[in-house]
Amino acid sequence: METKDDVRGGTEATELGISTRHTEPSDDMTPFEAATFFFHRSADRLELRDEMREVLASTYRELAVQVPVRMDDGRVVVFRGYRIQHNGARGPYKGGIRYHESADLDEVRALAALMTWKNAVIDVPFGGAKGGVQCEPALLSSAELERLTRRFTGMIAYIIGVNRDIPAPDMGTNAQVMAWMMDAYGHRAGHTPGIVTGKPVELGGSPGREEATGRGVVICGREAAKRMDMTWSDCSIAIQGFGNVGYWTAALAAEQGAKVVAVSDVAGGTYNKDGLDLEALSRHQKQSLSVSEFDGGDKVSNEELLELECDILIPAAIHGVIHCKNAGRIKAKLVVEAANGPTTPAADEILNDNGVTVLPDILANAGGVTVSYFEWVQNIQQFRWEADQVNFELKKKMSKATNQVFSRAEQGGLTLRDAAFDIAVQRVAHAAEVRGYI
Numbered sequence: 076m077e078t079k080d081d082v083r084g085g086t087e088a089t090e091l092g093i094s095t096r097h098t099e100p101s102d103d104m105t106p107f108e109a110a111t112f113f114f115h116r117s118a119d120r121l122e123l124r125d126e127m128r129e130v131l132a133s134t135y136r137e138l139a140v141q142v143p144v145r146m147d148d149g150r151v152v153v154f155r156g157y158r159i160q161h162n163g164a165r166g167p168y169k170g171g172i173r174y175h176e177s178a179d180l181d182e183v184r185a186l187a188a189l190m191t192w193k194n195a196v197i198d199v200p201f202g203g204a205k206g207g208v209q210c211e212p213a214l215l216s217s218a219e220l221e222r223l224t225r226r227f228t229g230m231i232a233y234i235i236g237v238n239r240d241i242p243a244p245d246m247g248t249n250a251q252v253m254a255w256m257m258d259a260y261g262h263r264a265g266h267t268p269g270i271v272t273g274k275p276v277e278l279g280g281s282p283g284r285e286e287a288t289g290r291g292v293v294i295c296g297r298e299a300a301k302r303m304d305m306t307w308s309d310c311s312i313a314i315q316g317f318g319n320v321g322y323w324t325a326a327l328a329a330e331q332g333a334k335v336v337a338v339s340d341v342a343g344g345t346y347n348k349d350g351l352d353l354e355a356l357s358r359h360q361k362q363s364l365s366v367s368e369f370d371g372g373d374k375v376s377n378e379e380l381l382e383l384e385c386d387i388l389i390p391a392a393i394h395g396v397i398h399c400k401n402a403g404r405i406k407a408k409l410v411v412e413a414a415n416g417p418t419t420p421a422a423d424e425i426l427n428d429n430g431v432t433v434l435p436d437i438l439a440n441a442g443g444v445t446v447s448y449f450e451w452v453q454n455i456q457q458f459r460w461e462a463d464q465v466n467f468e469l470k471k472k473m474s475k476a477t478n479q480v481f482s483r484a485e486q487g488g489l490t491l492r493d494a495a496f497d498i499a500v501q502r503v504a505h506a507a508e509v510r511g512y513i
């Protein structure tokens with residue numbers, strides 16, 4: 076086993092998906108170290124056996140591939156792609172595919188681990204996985220994206236499968252990318268709609284999947300607000316990110332009466348203390364313009380957005396945006412983590428010390444995988460549910476999980492993140508135990 080000294084108080088690290096264990100939270104942790112930090116704290120509280128801790132702290136299988144793609148101008152560019160399966164004790168591996176310049180091995184490992192805990196806390200019968208291709212999708216033509224997707228699918232095809240590992244959209248991917256993946260996989264295996272979720276409805280996608288993550292964020296956020304004696308219709312909300320999750324969170328939060336005062340994309344944000352006109356903003360965005368150029372609000376940077384005067388802050392873009400340097404300046408009473416890993420472990424402590432309630436990612440953004448589960452079930456049964464049924468079942472699952480996390484936190488005097496991790500780790504450890512993994 077290859078080991079290295081760690082100057083920040085950890086013990087040892089290997090090269091294959093076993094993270095350095097940190098005893099003190101810090102902003103310097105890699106995404107996988109940060110995700111594993113919360114796991115280890117939970118393992119300590121639950122007094123997990125060492126063997127079990129070792130199994131759950133590491134990834135099960137990691138596939139790294141080169142993805143050569145013929146560009147429109149005739150050049151061939153070689154991208155790096157990954158599919159990482161973290162733990163499959165509770166069912167087939169499940170998790171999205173990210174196309175983003177930061178999607179490297181460590182980031183994909185972190186996202187795969189978070190999927191294990193998310194699927195357990197929301198109680199869908201899946202293990203955790205994630206995939207990624209390190210690229211800038213905005214710089215690729217549609218034809219280049221299609222070629223990249225088909226090539227990548229071919230390369231990971233032998234470790235995915237309807238009962239083995241089921242990809243879905245994440246940052247930089249969407250229903251169209253899932254349609255290409257399904258088609259590419261079908262060339263080998265025959266028509267297999269259940270191989271991916273988040274597909275277009277015409278190809279067996281579920282009604283309600285596109286907005287499911289945002290809908291789940293709002294269900295969970297409203298439940299937390301109620302428990303904090305905040306009236307939803309009096310709440311002002313700032314959202315970082317205006318992609319799939321950010322847009323639907325904003326639209327549904329506003330439809331249910333809250334005031335969305337700020338949103339942003341990678342180029343910056345827009346702020347209007349009286350509430351943004353989201354329909355006009357969406358029309359503006361459809362012209363391929365950044366929301367920061369919207370004339371119905373004042374320009375703010377992504378950093379400024381996080382520190383705005385508001386009741387609820389919803390990071391819905393990338394990881395690590397709330398860190399030691401800005402956590403103390405956050406004015407929201409409630410942070411709902413729609414993105415994966417938006418708060419560093421060190422910032423998490425500062426928010427807790429300052430009395431800011433944090434709804435953790437593994438609970439708050441679990442609506443997407445929940446409806447992915449419904450989509451997978453519909454594909455297997457070859458039976459289509461109505462949107463009302465999907466939304467009803469989503470609400471039931473999100474509310475139940477949210478209540479369980481709040482109860483556990485109250486009983487154990489824990490933060491919501493620690494409570495969610497304890498529930499998840501206990502469920503996964505139990506499944507691994509009864510299967511006879513170790």
Ligand code: NAD
Nearest residue numbers: 245246247288316317318319320340341392414415440443
């Ligand atoms: P998306 O690609 O549709 O949108 C991402 C948004 O973030 C865009 O507005 C983009 O401009 C912005 N962004 C990108 N880089 C940024 C940066 N450096 N600073 C600020 N903004 C930046 O992605 P999405 O599907 O909405 O996913 C957003 C987050 O939600 C990710 O963390 C993802 O892992 C998480 N998530 C997504 C789903 C899902 O169903 N799509 C489910 C669970 C969690």
